Amino acid sequence: xxxxxxxxxxxxxxxxxxxxxxxxxxxxxxxxxxxxxxxxxxxxxxxxxxxxxxxxxxxxxxxxxxxxxxxxxxxxxxxxxxxxxxxxxxxxxxxxxxxxxxxxxxxxxxxxxxxxxxxxxxxxxxxxxxxxxxxxxxxxxxxxxxxxxxxxxxxxxxxxxxxxxxxxxxxxxxxxxxxxxxxxxxx
Amino acid sequence: xxxxxxxxxxxxxxxxxxxxxxxxxxxxxxxxxxxxxxxxxxxxxxxxxxxxxxxxxxxxxxxxxxxxxxxxxxxxxxxxxxxxxxxxxxxxxxxxxxxxxxxxxxxxxxxxxxxxxxxxxxxxxxxxxxxxxxxxxxxxxxxxxxxxxxxxxxxxxxxxxxxxxxxxxxxxxxxxxxxxxxxxxxxxxxxxxxxxxxxxxxxxxxxxxxxxxxxxxxxxxxxxxxxxxxxxxxxxxxxxxxxxxxxxxxxxxxxxxxxxxxxxxxxxxxxxxxxxxxxxxxxxxxxxxxxxxxxxxxxxxxxxxxxxxxxxxxxxxxxxxxxxxxxxxxxxxxxxxxxxxxxxxxxxxxxxxxxxxxxxxxxxxxxxxxxxxxxxxxxxxxxxxxxxxxxxx
Ligand code: SF4
Ligand code: SF4
Numbered sequence: 311x312x313x314x315x316x317x318x319x320x321x322x323x324x325x326x327x328x329x330x331x332x333x334x335x336x337x338x339x340x341x342x343x344x345x346x347x348x349x350x351x352x353x354x355x356x357x358x359x360x361x362x363x364x365x366x367x368x369x370x371x372x373x374x375x376x377x378x379x380x381x382x383x384x385x386x387x388x389x390x391x392x393x394x395x396x397x398x399x400x401x402x403x404x405x406x407x408x409x410x411x412x413x414x415x416x417x418x419x420x421x422x423x424x425x426x427x428x429x430x431x432x433x434x435x436x437x438x439x440x441x442x443x444x445x446x447x448x449x450x451x452x453x454x455x456x457x458x459x460x461x462x463x464x465x466x467x468x469x470x471x472x473x474x475x476x477x478x479x480x481x482x483x484x485x486x487x488x489x490x491x492x493x494x495x496x497x
Numbered sequence: 498x499x500x501x502x503x504x505x506x507x508x509x510x511x512x513x514x515x516x517x518x519x520x521x522x523x524x525x526x527x528x529x530x531x532x533x534x535x536x537x538x539x540x541x542x543x544x545x546x547x548x549x550x551x552x553x554x555x556x557x558x559x560x561x562x563x564x565x566x567x568x569x570x571x572x573x574x575x576x577x578x579x580x581x582x583x584x585x586x587x588x589x590x591x592x593x594x595x596x597x598x599x600x601x602x603x604x605x606x607x608x609x610x611x612x613x614x615x616x617x618x619x620x621x622x623x624x625x626x627x628x629x630x631x632x633x634x635x636x637x638x639x640x641x642x643x644x645x646x647x648x649x650x651x652x653x654x655x656x657x658x659x660x661x662x663x664x665x666x667x668x669x670x671x672x673x674x675x676x677x678x679x680x681x682x683x684x685x686x687x688x689x690x691x692x693x694x695x696x697x698x699x700x701x702x703x704x705x706x707x708x709x710x711x712x713x714x715x716x717x718x719x720x721x722x723x724x725x726x727x728x729x730x731x732x733x734x735x736x737x738x739x740x741x742x743x744x745x746x747x748x749x750x751x752x753x754x755x756x757x758x759x760x761x762x763x764x765x766x767x768x769x770x771x772x773x774x775x776x777x778x779x780x781x782x783x784x785x786x787x788x789x790x791x792x793x794x795x796x797x798x799x800x801x802x803x804x805x806x807x808x809x810x811x812x813x814x815x816x817x818x819x820x821x822x823x824x825x826x827x828x829x830x831x832x833x834x835x836x837x838x839x840x841x842x843x844x845x846x847x848x849x850x851x852x853x854x855x856x857x858x859x860x861x862x863x864x865x866x867x868x869x870x871x872x873x874x875x876x877x878x879x880x881x882x883x884x885x886x887x888x889x890x
Contacts, residue, residue, distance in 0.1 A: 351843065351844030370844035372843055372844045381694075381695075381696055381697065383638075384638045384639065384694075385636075385638070385639050385640065385641065385694060386636045386639055387627070387631060387635075387636045387639040387641040387642035387645065388626070388627065388630035388631060388634055388635070388636055388642075389630070389634040389635070389636045390630070390634075404626070405626065405630045405634060406622075406623070406626070407621050407622060407623045407624070407626050407627040407630070408552075408621060408622020408623055409621050409622075409627075409641055410557075410562035410563060411639070411641050411691070413559060413562040414562055414563060414695060414697070414698070414836070414837065415694070415695055415696075415697060416697065416841075417696065417697035417841060418841065418843050419559075419560075419840075419841040419842075419843040420843070421559075422559050423552065423559070425551075425553075428551055428552075428622050428623070429622065429623075483843075483844070487696050487697065488696075489696075
C-alpha cells in the first residue's frame with residue numbers, strides 16, 4: 311500500500327496546459343470550463359504598462375488535494391466519497407446521489423458534476439487507468455514539459471517525492487482548515 | 498388489534514368529488530383555488546423540464562451548487578418543525594389552552610414536510626439511490642445523512658401521532674408526539690449543522706445555525722398557526738381562539754426579540770471578528786435587499802404589531818404572519834445563498850473567467866415553477882385535510 315501525493319514545482323510552470331489536456335484525454339473528461347479535474351491558475355502581471363513586473367506573473371497548477379482529512383468525505387451522506395487503499399479520495403458513482411454537499415464542503419473547488427453520469431467527479435490521481443495497470447505515474451505528471459509535477463509514495467522515504475519534500479521548503483493550501491492536503495507546493 | 502383493522506377505524510370523512518369542489522365561492526376562496534391549481538400545473542411543467550434537462554434546467558453551478566430548491570425545502574421543513582412544536586404544546590406538554598390547535602398543527606407539520614420532500618426530490622440528483630445507500634452505506638459523519646434519516650423517522654412519528662389524535666387516544670398521541678418532537682428537533686438542528694459543518698464557508702461555519710434553526714422554526718410555527726386560524730375563522734375569532742392566539746402572539750413577541758438579539762450578535766461578531774471570508778461576506782449581506790426583506794418582514798413588522806397591542810391585535814397578527822412568512826422565505830433563501838457568496842478562489846484568479854467577485858445566482862424559471870409547485874401541493878393537501886379529517890377537537 312502506498313500513500314500517493316504530489317509535489318508541484320509551480321515556479322517552473324509555463325502555463326502550456328499540457329497537463330489539462332493529458333488529464334482530459336486520459337480520463338475521458340468532458341470538455342468545457344465546468345468539467346475539469348485540474349487547472350492552471352494564473353496570477354496576472356502586476357504594475358502598469360510599461361512598468362510591468364514580469365516576475366509577478368506566476369502560474370499555479372491545482373486540482374483535488376487528496377486531503378488526508380477530507381471534508382468532502384466527511385459530509386458525504388452515502389459514503390460515495392471514500393478513501394481507497396492508497397489514501398486517494400475517490401467517488402463511487404453508483405452511490406453518489408448528487409446532493410452537492412461535497413462541492414460545497416471542498417475548500418479547494420475541486421469537484422464538478424460530470425454530465426454523463428450526473429454524479430460528482432474530480433481528480434483521481436489516475437487510479438482507474440495508470441495506477442490500475444500497475445504504473446506509478448499520472449497523466450499530468452508524465453506530460454509536463456518542465457517537470458513541475460512529482461508524483462509518488464509519501465510513505466516511501468526513498469521515493470522522489472519524499473526526497474524532494476525533505477530537502478525543499480514547501481507549503482500546502484488553506485492549511486489552516488486542517489484538511490491535510492497531499493498536494494505540496496515547492497518554494 | 499391488527500394493522501388493517503386499526504387503519505379501518507381511523508375516523509375519515511367520506512368525501513365525493515363533489516364535496517371536494519364544493520366550497521363557498523367567495524372571491525378570496527376562488528383566488529386561492531385558482532392559485533393552487535395554477536401552482537400544481539407549474540409543478541408538473543417544472544418537473545417535466547427537470548426530467549428532460551436535469552440540473553441544466555436550474556441555475557445552479559459548480560460555484561453555487563445549492564439554489565432555490567434547497568431554500569424552499571428548508572422553508573418547508575422549518576414550517577413542519579415549527580408546527581410540530583406548536584402542536585406539542587397541547588397534547589405533549591398538556592397546556593390546556595393549546596389543546597385545540599394540536600390536531601391542525603400536527604396535520605400541518607405532516608403536509609409541510611411532505612411538500613418539502615416533494616421539492617427536494619427534484620434537487621437531489623438520484624433520490625432512489627439515496628434511499629438505498631442511506632441504508633446500505635450510511636455516512637455517519639454527514640449532517641445530511643442525519644438530517645434526512647431523522648426527518649424520515651420524524652414524519653413517520655408525526656403521522657402516527659396524528660392518527661392517534663384522530664382516534665382521541667391522547668395517551669398514545671402523547672408518546673408518539675413527544676418522540677416525534679424530539680426526533681424532529683434533532684433533525685432540524687442537524688439541518689442547521691449541514692451549514693455549520695462547512696469549514697470552507699466561514700460565514701456559516703459554527704454552532705449558530707443548529708440553534709437558530711430551532712428558534713426560527715418555533716417562530717414559523719406560530720406564524721402558520723395565525724394563518725391557519727385566520728382562514729378557518731375568516732378573521733372573526735371566537736373567545737377560545739382569541740385566547741389561544743393572544744397567548745401565541747405574546748410568545749411570538751418574545752421569540753422574535755430573542756431572534757433579533759441572535760442575529761444582531763451574529764452579524765456583529767461576523768463583521769468585527771474580522772475573519773477573512775467572513776467579515777466581508779457579512780458586510781456584503783448588509784448591502785443586499787433580501788437581507789433587509791428578511792429583517793423587516795420576519796422580525797420588525799410582526800414584532801411591531803405585537804408590541805403595539807400587547808399581543809391583542811390578532812387580526813393584525815394574521816396579516817403580520819402572512820408578511821412574516823414572506824420574511825421567513827427570504828431568511829431561508831439568504832441562508833443558502835449567502836453561504837456560497839464568496840468564491841473559493843482556488844488559485845484561478847483569472848482562469849476560466851472566474852473573476853473573484855461575489856458569486857451571482859438567480860433562480861431559473863424551472864426552479865421557480867417547482868418551488869411554487871411545492872406551495873401548491875401544500876395548499877392542496879391542507880384543503881384535502883380539512884375535507885377528510887376533523888381537524889378540531
Ligand atoms: S481537495 Fe476537495 S475534493 Fe479533494 S479531497 Fe480535499 S476536500 Fe475532497
Ligand atoms: S454529491 Fe455525491 S459524492 Fe458528493 S456528497 Fe453527495 S453523494 Fe457524496
